[in-house]
Amino acid sequence: MGLTDLVLVNPRCFPDDEATRLAAGAEDVIDAARVAETLSDAVGDCVQVVGASARLRSMPLPHYDEPDEMARDVVEKAITDPVALVFGRERFGLTNDEIGHCSHQVSIPANPDYGILNLSQAVQVLAYEVFRAWRRRPGSGFIPQRPAHDRPPTHEQLHHFHSHLSRVMQASGFLTQPHAHTEKQLQALFARAQPSRKELSLLRGLLSALEPKDAGEN
Amino acid sequence: MGLTDLVLVNPRCFPDDEATRLAAGAEDVIDAARVAETLSDAVGDCVQVVGASARLRSMPLPHYDEPDEMARDVVEKAITDPVALVFGRERFGLTNDEIGHCSHQVSIPANPDYGILNLSQAVQVLAYEVFRAWRRRPGSGFIPQRPAHDRPPTHEQLHHFHSHLSRVMQASGFLTQPHAHTEKQLQALFARAQPSRKELSLLRGLLSALEPKDAGEN
Numbered sequence: 001m002g003l004t005d006l007v008l009v010n011p012r013c014f015p016d017d018e019a020t021r022l023a024a025g026a027e028d029v030i031d032a033a034r035v036a037e038t039l040s041d042a043v044g045d046c047v048q049v050v051g052a053s054a055r056l057r058s059m060p061l062p063h064y065d066e067p068d069e070m071a072r073d074v075v076e077k078a079i080t081d082p083v084a085l086v087f088g089r090e091r092f093g094l095t096n097d098e099i100g101h102c103s104h105q106v107s108i109p110a111n112p113d114y115g116i117l118n119l120s121q122a123v124q125v126l127a128y129e130v131f132r133a134w135r136r137r138p139g140s141g142f143i144p145q146r147p148a149h150d151r152p153p154t155h156e157q158l159h160h161f162h163s164h165l166s167r168v169m170q171a172s173g174f175l176t177q178p179h180a181h182t183e184k185q186l187q188a189l190f191a192r193a194q195p196s197r198k199e200l201s202l203l204r205g206l207l208s209a210l211e212p213k214d215a216g217e218n
Numbered sequence: 219m220g221l222t223d224l225v226l227v228n229p230r231c232f233p234d235d236e237a238t239r240l241a242a243g244a245e246d247v248i249d250a251a252r253v254a255e256t257l258s259d260a261v262g263d264c265v266q267v268v269g270a271s272a273r274l275r276s277m278p279l280p281h282y283d284e285p286d287e288m289a290r291d292v293v294e295k296a297i298t299d300p301v302a303l304v305f306g307r308e309r310f311g312l313t314n315d316e317i318g319h320c321s322h323q324v325s326i327p328a329n330p331d332y333g334i335l336n337l338s339q340a341v342q343v344l345a346y347e348v349f350r351a352w353r354r355r356p357g358s359g360f361i362p363q364r365p366a367h368d369r370p371p372t373h374e375q376l377h378h379f380h381s382h383l384s385r386v387m388q389a390s391g392f393l394t395q396p397h398a399h400t401e402k403q404l405q406a407l408f409a410r411a412q413p414s415r416k417e418l419s420l421l422r423g424l425l426s427a428l429e430p431k432d433a434g435e436n
Contacts, residue, residue: 002329026332065362108346109353109362111220114244117342124339125346128326135327144283144327 001127006033047081051102064106071133219345265299269320282324289351
């Protein structure tokens with residue numbers, strides 16, 4: 001999700017072969033990870049420190065109920081100053097003392113009957129939201145990867161296709177006279193399908209094969 | 219994320235003790251999981267079948283670049299008919315043949331240098347988006363869990379607080395005369411902080427403690 005600055009607070013074991021193995025292609029993030037002795041050290045230079053917490057706390061920090069609102073705020077602040085997302089341990093999250101070092105809290109809405117996410121899942125969802133807020137900000141330059149579809153057809157190519165379709169419908173006896181309503185319905189259908197140039201050529205071939213041999217180009 | 223209808227296509231091993239163990243509280247989803255022999259069987263009754271795929275395919279299925287758009291569509295269709303999200307294997311995702319059984323594809327935007335998510339992460343992100351689309355639809359009745367903050371103060375309680383603050387500022391010599399601009403700045407600051415009734419009472423106590431003993435209530 002494009003996040004690179006990982007800080008580990010007082011880790012049990014680091015560097016750790018298992019962490020490197022599980023990074024599966026993102027070893028650069030692990031290799032560049034910093035270790036801090038305390039959370040306070042880790043977030044000392046940050047202007048916004050958002051603690052992820054599923055549990056309801058009595059601590060009245062500003063609380064984001066919606067991760068996307070949190071993401072927009074941290075991305076905006078991160079333009080000028082460092083910000084941090086803080087995650088706790090797999091088993092019991094952040095302690096009250098650790099939440100006390102945060103400026104904000106965020107929780108991930110979930111099924112009330114089972115509202116606790118795994119640590120990795122919580123990290124994924126919030127990183128996904130931060131990445132989205134980043135790529136949607138004006139001037140991010142992010143271009144979604146798209147399947148290498150064929151080029152769309154020109155207006156003229158579409159027009160030829162629909163003329164061909166009309167000829168075939170009349171030649172087959174399906175339409176006994178030009179029938180604007182049926183033709184418009186089919187035009188709308190193919191407009192929704194957005195055929196590529198290649199697909200249109202496939203359809204033209206099919207129409208030719210279906211065309212009565214004596215109908216010709218008339 | 220509130221999804222309950224899990225279908226496993228031709229699983230290597232099911233029921234599986236490890237799956238049950240990892241479900242950690244969501245055993246009901248595992249217990250209710252159905253097994254299908256083929257993907258085609260699994261999605262036979264669905265009106266929309268969305269395949270999750272990180273790789274770019276030559277198959278020109280309708281493609282969602284944004285998971286939230288996919289989620290809004292499937293939630294809307296799910297009002298009347300079953301829909302499905304389809305995920306492939308951890309190592310190589312969905313085969314082309316399996317994608318061929320889908321009506322749509324979705325991919326999760328990611329760092330172009332490392333665009334592949336773990337299976338569990340991909341499931342989490344798309345389930346999160348479906349849950350969000352569900353809870354945001356009109357009439358969902360979803361209420362976010364909120365920390366049990368204190369009640370907000372009344373207008374009158376706020377007014378007493380600001381009067382008290384003004385008295386203390388003048389009595390301390392910080393303000394030598396009523397100074398509307400400074401008072402308005404502090405009013406705005408406390409309006410942004412949105413103190414609870416309990417916090418306001420804490421601040422009143424602090425003001426009383428700071429108040430010069432001879433200033434009294436004048």
